[in-house]
Amino acid sequence: MILVKRLTIFFAVLAVAFIFDLITVSPTSATDDTDPVVVNLSVSGTISISCTTPITMSSITGTGQSTMGTSNRSTCTVITNNSAGYDLKWISNGTGTMLSGSDSIAAYTPAVADTPETWSVAGSASEWGGHLGSTSTTVDTGVWGAADTYAGGNWLNIATTNRTIATLNTETTGDTEYIYFGAEVGASKSQPTGTYTNTVTMTASTK
């Protein structure tokens, strides 16, 4: 019992001695320091479009339709790094008609303005129009139809003001957009012979 008490006192004294002699409480002694740098880099959006041209539509012999096929389309490639994507628009020049000298083929007339529809031209008329191909990378087939024919696709006049025909909401390494052109001379229409021309301008713009 005496031994235990002596040992207790011994270790208590020893502990106090160690605490006061050998613990060093130091003020924060700077051995390192750090500082952050926030680094920002802006990458701006750019866009490019390239379309095949010219498009020589299949010919019409007197009356009837210009046969639909790859010869009646332009292929446009759109590239943009804009993370919000792009709008694709088309516009025709002049009055919106195809011209051969003073002779003209009028713009397509949909039943409801600005609403694509299956192709329909009166027998007494001659008209031309456009359609966004169903196999385009970016296309709303609910608007343009799921086929690239007069009867199965949906068609619209190409107006003399820009009209958006496709919208993508992200960047793209290259969208392929097929623009089909149709024309018809009605069965009772006497359309003067000639080569009818219009220039359609495709514009891709960042959103």
Added chain:
Amino acid sequence: MRQAILSFLLVFLLGTNQYAQAMSSANYEIPSDVIGSAGAPSSSATYDLNDTLGEMATGPSSSATYDLKAGFWQTAEGYVIAINCDALLNMEAIQGVGLSDPDMSSNYATCNIFTDDNSGYNLYWKASSATMASGGDTIVAYTPAVSETPETWSVAGSASEWGGHLGSASDTVDTSFWGNADSYAAGKWLNIPIANFNIATRLSKTTAAGDDEIIYFGAEVGASKVQPSGTYSVTVTITSVAR
């Protein structure tokens, strides 16, 4: 019983708790160590406390020929090291593709380091992430041909990368390592990793004005790379450590 007491004292005096171990690797160095019976860093909102327990015969002493500072804390006390860097760097924008700041006239941040440590300091950099990010889009870290070996800037046309370079006009810089120019073509560049990487070493204390270290940042979007537009960010932390 006496053997038991002696054993206890031996353990108490020599201890098994290693407060810090001297360690080194290619990237790190802990220059001081101590073996004591206890002790560990602790902190409160106001103070940091570093203590050791069990060191023998600590404190300064001297003779006509020598000064002696015995004990772990004796040599640690009294150093001051401080670093102050530009907080924000907006790199020159890239228009779709190409280099940010092709003439490297503005893509840098300056850090001032002061220390009264006669042994100088090591300077490290590390990034909060290897990539610069804008939402889910990223610009990846620069990829040198040889890891951790600075080189003149080279990014493939199909890639986009960012990296760093220690400016040749820095007060402390090894231009044989970083190049003696601050351009993409003539300077030498590296990725900034997420672990500290030693970019400069000074072997003496600085002047009162400190060292100005100039950290350049580069980025490139390759000609055929479609890098989503946006503002890409990363935080680079510069650390100075007394030697």
